[in-house]
Amino acid sequence: MISAVVFDVGETLTYDRRFWGGWADWLDVPHHTLSALVGAVVAQGRDNAEALRLIRPGIDVRAEYEARERAGRGEQIADEDLYPDVRRALAGLRELGLWVGVAGNQTVRVAELLRKLELPADAVATSGEWGVAKPQREFYEQVAAWAGRPPSEILYVGDHPQNDIIPARAAGLRTAHLRRGPWGYLYADTGQAAQADWRIDSLDELPILLAPA
Structure with missing residues (x-):
């Protein structure tokens, strides 16, 4: 039951379009570039955050979340x-x-x-x-x-x-x-x-x- x-x-x-679109804008890359990378890492069985690291190696994702919020460019739903x-x-x-x-x-x-x-x-x-x-x-x-x-x-x-x-x-x-x-x-x-x-x-x-x- x-x-x-x-x-x-x-x-x-x-x-997830706004979520990834926000990250693409923050990292200053075209939306389709980040979408393609997300698809690639997913197909490889990797965590989708790896797409962000391909664009900016060594990125501290949590720190970037906080920076986006401080800049008024944080998550929105x-x-x-x-x-x-x-x-x-x-x-x-x-x-x-x-x-x-x-x-x-x-x-x-x-x-x-x-x-x-x-x-x-x-x-x-x-x-x-x-x-x-x-x-x-x-x-x-x-x-x-x-x-x-x-x-x-x-x-x-x-x-x-x-x-x-x-x-x-x-x-x-x-x-x-x-x-x-x-x-x-x-x-x-x-x-x-x-x-x-x-x-x-x-x-x-x-x-x-x-x-x-």
């Missing part, structure tokens, strides 16, 4: 950054009586921005607030404690098998792989994505899948 659904953020709920199915799907899940959470590998600042959007969710949290990040098992243990449910009753939804599906499953959660965004499309037909309980192309599928028989 699923009693709670928790969502990843980037390329699950939000487009608005309604137009949400995929069009997000509010509709989250509201549909709550109408089914399910607890809905949002928890991903983002900064404290992103948590604040997401809360300002007033999504139809019961709670929002990020790795920056928790001090632990995916794919660490402790992240998913924190998800379960935060949701107040046994892991087996929690469905975690994300686009990245290595960060979202495999570690969540190892921690006892149920999983749904979302086929969108670079990681979602790249890994859609792999054995890693096949480990998910469900494989979906839209969040709109979730209220239908989880509706009582």
